[in-house]
Amino acid sequence: MTGYLDTASAEPLHPAAREALLAALERGYADPRRLHHPGRDARLLLENARAVVAECLGVRSDEVGFTASGTDAVHRGLLGLVSARRSRGDGVVHTAVEHSSVLHAVGWRPSPAHVAVGVDRDGRVDPEEVAAAARNPGVVAVAVQAANQEVGTLQPVDDLDLPDDLPLFVDAAAAVGRVPLPRRWSALAASAHKWGGPPGVGVLAVRRSARWTTPFPGDDGLDQPGGFADVPGALAAAAALQAVLADREETAARQHRLVERVRAAAAALPDTEVVGHPVERLPHLVTFSCLYVGGDELVAGLDRRGFAVASGSACTASSLEPSHVLAAMGALTHGNVRVSLRRDTTEDEVDAFCSALVECVTEIRAGAGL
């Protein structure tokens, strides 16, 4: 796993998740809605998973459900808040740097009342600007992420002063297991493979006090949103989250220091800017952009040297459009690299990465005659 520095896309399976998954695959096959013994066994495992995740998120068990993915949790969470207020309007106020799953959910039902609120150079939204937009007529929900998935900037979610009856949706996929979560929200979504759980397991939390109805066919509950639950996956996700949170502060402090080294190495490169808030940020993630270098060339060059990183540059995207996050920040979109550390990334590995980066950027620029 050495050299894998793309945990913000997918964290390798945590050993605690592997163990729980294997045990639950044996025991948790039945339909948790059935009253027979195997069904009751599966129900027990599912309820155990809900209870653990609920405790980790600081909510009640019946406020948590498992979905087919983080994207699915976002869609159900946000659109469910909108559906419950259909009679009052359909507008959503959101930051311009939300994850594409949030933007897709907002765009699914176009409305003149939708507002995208811009961010500053660090990628941070102004809570007062969000609160002002939230008072527009026809606005029925607000969506603000806990932390940005591309540049790591934490958003001031708890500073939002919203009207009492206006629900807040928080996409916490980048933040869960990494930083303390915002406290004031109506619905929150997360994704297990971002914290070392298995892929294909999303988490949707909806407070009992929030008005929420399922936006898709099915029952209005969180027991099994979207159909038959992946009981082993849910249990493995819960086990990983519990394990990750047990040493979160220690891991975060170590990663924070290691990221500081990458930030310094990138900032020392000529014509390179580190993007994202330098202090109010996720501990394990750093993004920077290098002038005159293609993001695809950089990803390939680092891959040849044994390092796996992500890029928000257009040439690495299927859409050929550069990252909407970098664009909203006014940051350079080409030559972009996002580095996100594993829990066991070492100092030596980070230093080797920094050397490879310097080599790679120098080589590509020399190839372009610069």
Added chain:
Amino acid sequence: MTGPDAGDDPVEIDCRELPCPRPVIELARALPSVAVGGLLAVVARDPAARHDVPAWCRMRGQEYVGEEAADDGAPRYVVRRLS
């Protein structure tokens, strides 16, 4: 602020068919051919140029004047050399 006008004809470089980051590389190469205070225009269809030309100006201490359309409708980004 200031916009390009008739008496202030920019030097134009054609990067219509170049992928990112080539338009910005060509911009950097062409800048020395323009007098300090003069204008340089990059015509580029690549969608990243809309963000990267202003970002380049900020990083390199040059002035981004604005976006306009070339005769064929392709986006044209105008830069003023400051140093």
